[in-house]
Amino acid sequence: MIHVYASCGVWELVVSSGWSFNVDKKKGGRLLALELKSSLEELQKNVIEDFGFEETDADLDLNYLPIGLINSSKCPPVIIRNSRQV
Structure with a gap:
């Protein structure tokens, strides 16, 4: 089991x-509990449940900025598109 801190919001590029x-x-943030082999679908289900979204919300993008790039990067966040990336 791993814990993932998730927050709801929008990425913006500041020149x-x-x-x-x-x-x-x-919406703030949530601490999600995931199995090590969790799929993208399981992650999406947890996010939808924990943040109180409707399952019909089609605008759910899951992404992150790698820890080595936080506070120092001009590269865009990584978008999670499949279970291998989870």
């Missing part, structure tokens, strides 16, 4: 400093 994540203050 002077690179990518910035603006957290949705109403």
Whole structure:
């Protein structure tokens, strides 16, 4: 079992400093518990349940900025598109 901190918000490219994540203050963050072999579908289901989204919300993008690039990067966040990337 692993724990993943997830927050709801929008990535924006700031010309002077690179990518910035603006957290949705109403949704905030959640700590998700996942099995090591979790699939993308399982991750999506947990996010939908824990954040209280409707399953019909088609605009769910899961992405992250690798830890080595936080606070120093101008590269875009990584979008999770399949179970191998989870």
